[in-house]
Amino acid sequence: MRKIMTGNEAIARGAWEAGCRVAAAYPGTPSSEILENIALYAEIDSEWSVNEKVAVEVASGASMAGARALAAMKHVGLNVAADPFFTMSYVGASGGLVIVTADDPGLFSSQNEQDNRWYALHAKTPMMEPSDSQECLDYVRDAFEISERFDVPVLFRVTTRICHSKSAAEPGERVDVPVKPYERDPAKRVMTPAAAKARRYLLEEREKKLREFSNGCPYNRIEWGASRKAGVITSGIGYQHAREAFKDAGFSYLKLGFTYPLPDELIREFAAGVEKVYVVEENEPYIESFVKSLGIACEGRSLFPAVDELNAGIVRSAVLGCKPEPGPTSGVTPPPRPPVLCPGCSHRGVFYALSKEKDIVVSSDIGCYTLGVAPPLSVTDSVICMGASVSAGIGYQKAFASAATDGPGRKQPKVFSVIGDSTFFHSGITGLIDAVVNKSESALIILDNRTTAMTGHQENPGTGFTIKGEATARIDLRDLCVACGVKQGNVRSVDSYDIGAVAKAVADARASREFFVIIASRPCALIRDVARARADLYCEADKEKCVGCKACLKAGCPALAPDGGKITIDRVACNGCMICAMICPVGAISRVGDFYE
Amino acid sequence: MSDGKNQDRAGNILLVGVGGQGTILASKVLSEGLVRAGADVKMSEIHGMSQRGGSVSTHVKFGPAVYSPIIDEGEADTLVSFEKAEAARWLSYLRPGGMLVVNDYEIRPLSVLTGMAKYPDDVIARLREAVPGVIAFDAGAVASRLGNAKAQNIVLLGALVRCMGLGYIDWEAVLKDTVPPKSYELNVRAFEAGRAWGTGSPQAG
Numbered sequence A: 001m002r003k004i005m006t007g008n009e010a011i012a013r014g015a016w017e018a019g020c021r022v023a024a025a026y027p028g029t030p031s032s033e034i035l036e037n038i039a040l041y042a043e044i045d046s047e048w049s050v051n052e053k054v055a056v057e058v059a060s061g062a063s064m065a066g067a068r069a070l071a072a073m074k075h076v077g078l079n080v081a082a083d084p085f086f087t088m089s090y091v092g093a094s095g096g097l098v099i100v101t102a103d104d105p106g107l108f109s110s111q112n113e114q115d116n117r118w119y120a121l122h123a124k125t126p127m128m129e130p131s132d133s134q135e136c137l138d139y140v141r142d143a144f145e146i147s148e149r150f151d152v153p154v155l156f157r158v159t160t161r162i163c164h165s166k167s168a169a170e171p172g173e174r175v176d177v178p179v180k181p182y183e184r185d186p187a188k189r190v191m192t193p194a195a196a197k198a199r200r201y202l203l204e205e206r207e208k209k210l211r212e213f214s215n216g217c218p219y220n221r222i223e224w225g226a227s228r229k230a231g232v233i234t235s236g237i238g239y240q241h242a243r244e245a246f247k248d249a250g251f252s253y254l255k256l257g258f259t260y261p262l263p264d265e266l267i268r269e270f271a272a273g274v275e276k277v278y279v280v281e282e283n284e285p286y287i288e289s290f291v292k293s294l295g296i297a298c299e300g301r302s303l304f305p306a307v308d309e310l311n312a313g314i315v316r317s318a319v320l321g322c323k324p325e326p327g328p329t330s331g332v333t334p335p336p337r338p339p340v341l342c343p344g345c346s347h348r349g350v351f352y353a354l355s356k357e358k359d360i361v362v363s364s365d366i367g368c369y370t371l372g373v374a375p376p377l378s379v380t381d382s383v384i385c386m387g388a389s390v391s392a393g394i395g396y397q398k399a400f401a402s403a404a405t406d407g408p409g410r411k412q413p414k415v416f417s418v419i420g421d422s423t424f425f426h427s428g429i430t431g432l433i434d435a436v437v438n439k440s441e442s443a444l445i446i447l448d449n450r451t452t453a454m455t456g457h458q459e460n461p462g463t464g465f466t467i468k469g470e471a472t473a474r475i476d477l478r479d480l481c482v483a484c485g486v487k488q489g490n491v492r493s494v495d496s497y498d499i500g501a502v503a504k505a506v507a508d509a510r511a512s513r514e515f516f517v518i519i520a521s522r523p524c525a526l527i528r529d530v531a532r533a534r535a536d537l538y539c540e541a542d543k544e545k546c547v548g549c550k551a552c553l554k555a556g557c558p559a560l561a562p563d564g565g566k567i568t569i570d571r572v573a574c575n576g577c578m579i580c581a582m583i584c585p586v587g588a589i590s591r592v593g594d595f596y597e
Numbered sequence B: 001m002s003d004g005k006n007q008d009r010a011g012n013i014l015l016v017g018v019g020g021q022g023t024i025l026a027s028k029v030l031s032e033g034l035v036r037a038g039a040d041v042k043m044s045e046i047h048g049m050s051q052r053g054g055s056v057s058t059h060v061k062f063g064p065a066v067y068s069p070i071i072d073e074g075e076a077d078t079l080v081s082f083e084k085a086e087a088a089r090w091l092s093y094l095r096p097g098g099m100l101v102v103n104d105y106e107i108r109p110l111s112v113l114t115g116m117a118k119y120p121d122d123v124i125a126r127l128r129e130a131v132p133g134v135i136a137f138d139a140g141a142v143a144s145r146l147g148n149a150k151a152q153n154i155v156l157l158g159a160l161v162r163c164m165g166l167g168y169i170d171w172e173a174v175l176k177d178t179v180p181p182k183s184y185e186l187n188v189r190a191f192e193a194g195r196a197w198g199t200g201s202p203q204a205g
Helices: A005-017 A033-038 A052-066 A076-079 A082-091 A117-123 A133-150 A193-216 A237-245 A264-272 A286-293 A312-320 A348-355 A368-373 A390-403 A421-437 A476-481 A498-513 A528-533 A551-555 A579-583 B023-036 B084-093 B123-130 B141-147 B149-164 B171-179 B181-196
Strands: A004-008 A020-025 A043-048 A069-074 A097-103 A156-157 A165-169 A220-223 A230-235 A252-256 A258-260 A276-280 A362-363 A413-418 A443-448 A491-495 A516-520 A539-540 A560-563 A567-568 A588-590 B011-020 B041-044 B055-065 B074-080 B094-103 B135-137
Touching: A004 A005, A004 A133, A004 B023, A005 A033, A005 A156, A005 A165, A020 A033, A020 A117, A033 A043, A033 A069, A052 A069, A052 A082, A052 A097, A076 A082, A076 A097, A082 A117, A082 A193, A082 B074, A097 A133, A117 A156, A117 A286, A117 B123, A133 A156, A133 A165, A133 A193, A156 A237, A165 A230, A165 B135, A193 A258, A193 A264, A220 A264, A220 A312, A230 A237, A230 A264, A230 A286, A237 A252, A237 A276, A237 A312, A252 A264, A276 A286, A348 A368, A348 A413, A348 A551, A348 A579, A362 A368, A362 A390, A368 A413, A390 A413, A390 A421, A390 A443, A413 A421, A413 A498, A413 A551, A421 A443, A421 A476, A421 A560, A443 A498, A476 A491, A476 A516, A491 A498, A498 A516, A498 A579, A539 A567, A551 A560, A551 A579, A579 A588, B011 B023, B011 B084, B011 B094, B011 B149, B023 B041, B023 B055, B023 B149, B055 B084, B074 B084, B074 B123, B074 B149, B084 B094, B084 B123, B094 B123, B123 B135, B123 B141, B135 B141, B135 B149, B141 B149, B141 B181, B149 B171, B171 B181
Parallel strands: A020 A043, A020 A069, A069 A097, A097 A156, A230 A252, A230 A276, A362 A413, A413 A443, A443 A516, A491 A516, B011 B074, B074 B094, B094 B135
Antiparallel strands: A004 A165, A165 B041, A220 A252, A539 A588, A560 A567, B011 B055, B041 B055
């Protein structure tokens, strides 16, 4: 029976139906629900890996051992995993190996808008691009077979609107594919320069076979329309937008689902059958460049914007020149409503303490706490990618020290790197070791909220549970820092809600001439058990005592509001964290209610 | 109950609000009902950074065959806004002659709380001028009277169902399978109250 499901649910279902045995991922929007759904199937050994490189390597090992395996990640995760990904194209796949990359056109939840289709071209791996949930299910199921048939990992490329859109799909049965008997094959799998060079030649042979397959496979098809005046070459969500945009125009389509290698013969045949060719694709002119390389004239980037996601309206107006009749306008200007740190957020106290420091630079990282940049906290100086806070902090401090030699009067700000627990495990540890051995005078604050919050509360090495909810080893952050060479006295553990203790730790870190680590711990307020325990707690401002100084508003809590010169606190939103109460200079705020056992 | 005629129906519904207001559950119930009526349905929503108190939107499209999951500007048949200023933010998505259901409820964002922006005045009155026949009421207050303000999302769903003429779907059965069992009774009452809003039925009070 057809069911309405997200692309991510359909990918999980397709992997299960294909007999996938091992799956690994690091959470990242929009990909996170792929592994969350795969983990529901008992037959698939699933894990949250420490990072995407580890995930691809775990899946690669499983594939070399003969099992069908999958790794999933967001687009920037493939940058982290690029090293094993490129060389696995040489090693190939024994058990089918599928690498899912979830790109984010429109940057809904990402630090860049990179188009990972180029990775397939670069690594010479076949690529599939589904355009709805049914295709997610069907294609991923077939991807394992294609991987085995051509002895190569398959890059499975989806985007936010594929991952997080629901559409109908028909689930099927699971085919139990046995793990192939293990055969040792060093010439194929030990990538010494000599062995890799031998494999390098095979890549070129494989590419020819894959292109032949691309020309005849069912994933690439021509849909002739009533009119041959215009033909659209498209893939992924672009296909859906184009079909919607031109539904009354009778255009013809070359719908591509297998997009590396691109089908040269099929493209020629299609282009010869229409008067004009359009290429509808988001972001990079990936298909368009290839079509043009065949000597075929087409319109793509000349009509459609490179930046942001497409929609049917953009596609329609660019080609047909017609715009929908404008909708109503009210003249009301809505206030900006960007995402903010939640009431009770454990990061707030740390950013509040940092906001009181002068001459500091804050090198931050990827997670909810990226929002430390937002007013009124406004402390963050830079955010690049997962783990960069620690290593960039080292560089900042080096440059400021060097600037001091340029003459008197040059300030030497103290650098604070700020990173969440999951991100620290992901790729902050290497930076920490670098800071220790290279004698960095910067400081590190680990925001330990005991979860991977931004992506929807996944387990991480500090939580003590696996993706299947089984108890496991919990990595102690303090022990880890000390084991990496940070002096015992230079590691300070504080409660994130205790802004006095946080401020003292920040002052001590500032004074230290050695690398200093503050571990600020407090579980995320949205973790179910935490939210339940604090459901009846809230703070109240005494209207008699409140002097209306608004000092408490400097912490940027959305539960607090000025009301006729005094402060009121939304008791439903508030979780009684008491940070505002600690800030209040006249003791007007107090907590009401009890912890729920 | 669905028949051939209902299966041919098509529509674009945009649900908007503030992260945490329950737009996603309302959209899930809506999509499930439309699927059961035999429609092709696509629903698209955004997760992650866009939550955390930010502006959120869910697109639901249905018809005999739906391609793009996104509703473009000027194409929504009904806009359901869970917060009143958000209705203004998304109003250009409504098609001319489209319908607006708006929760008469104000959530002031941090930009307003810290004095960097101003929450607009007379939002509902100005929406009424822009869109004839706006359905505006405090769904949270309706849900509170029934037992829990959180059921406001299902109250608004009820109002939407009347607006879009989707009464041919057995919504009680859909709710039974989509909301937690312990809140089923409340949600059925919330749904009926929303559906009856403005019709003079005592359920609306």
